[in-house]
Amino acid sequence: MKNLLIFFLFVPISVWSQSNFEKAEKLFHAKKHEEAQLIFERVLESKPSDIKTLEYLGEIASHAKSWVKAAEYFKKLKELKPNEADYFYKYGGALAMRAMEVNKFKALGMVDDMKEAFERAIVLEPKHIPARWALIEIYLQLPSIVGGSESKAISFSNQLLQISAVDGYLSRGRIEEYFKRYTLAEKYYLKANEIGKSKVTFQKLYNLYLNKLKDPKKAQELKRKFEA
Numbered sequence: 511m512k513n514l515l516i517f518f519l520f521v522p523i524s525v526w527s528q529s530n531f532e533k534a535e536k537l538f539h540a541k542k543h544e545e546a547q548l549i550f551e552r553v554l555e556s557k558p559s560d561i562k563t564l565e566y567l568g569e570i571a572s573h574a575k576s577w578v579k580a581a582e583y584f585k586k587l588k589e590l591k592p593n594e595a596d597y598f599y600k601y602g603g604a605l606a607m608r609a610m611e612v613n614k615f616k617a618l619g620m621v622d623d624m625k626e627a628f629e630r631a632i633v634l635e636p637k638h639i640p641a642r643w644a645l646i647e648i649y650l651q652l653p654s655i656v657g658g659s660e661s662k663a664i665s666f667s668n669q670l671l672q673i674s675a676v677d678g679y680l681s682r683g684r685i686e687e688y689f690k691r692y693t694l695a696e697k698y699y700l701k702a703n704e705i706g707k708s709k710v711t712f713q714k715l716y717n718l719y720l721n722k723l724k725d726p727k728k729a730q731e732l733k734r735k736f737e738a
Contacts, residue, residue, distance in 0.1 A: 577608035595635035602627030642666045676706040712736045
């Protein structure tokens with residue numbers, strides 16, 4: 511009798527959670543994030559370890575640029591699913607975005623957690639492209655005295671080249687551009703554009719011509735070819 515009573519008490523809660531989750535999911539896909547968030551938070555109260563609910567709340571927080579909240583949700587997700595590379599990547603990403611909002615000393619204190627998260631994503635998914643891009647940016651932008659390293663950035667760029675030629679050449683172009691070696695940056699962006707022929711590869715090369723090499727003629731010629 512006791513077990514039967516528990517069953518009848520539990521079923522309505524499960525049905526309520528499921529129906530509300532589906533309602534919140536529809537709102538999320540309709541880009542009504544604030545409404546979806548309120549319902550997802552209520553679902554989470556009854557199912558505090560529900561993976562999909564936590565993931566949606568993390569995405570909503572990221573969309574709202576609430577990086578502290580986003581990091582909390584993705585931290586819990588990586589603890590619940592320690593073999594899921596994307597949760598580590600998204601946790602590291604939320605920390606990185608938060609680091610851009612705080613003072614330099616506080617940001618430096620977050621670097622190790624960021625690197626650890628991105629590196630773990632790569633261990634779990636050896637072909638994880640965004641995690642390598644993130645590590646390249648970290649090693650570029652950190653002062654060498656606290657761990658910045660051009661050679662490490664190049665190492666991750668070389669890894670990208672083995673996985674995706676376009677990302678490899680784009681990332682190497684990014685490194686050369688960062689250090690104001692614009693002629694070398696052009697060389698790599700040209701290679702990326704020859705392979706990718708995409709809006710992204712065009713934009714990188716176009717911006718380099720227009721803003722760094724100060725060569726509007728090349729920029730317009732590139733634009734003409736791209737539009738054609």
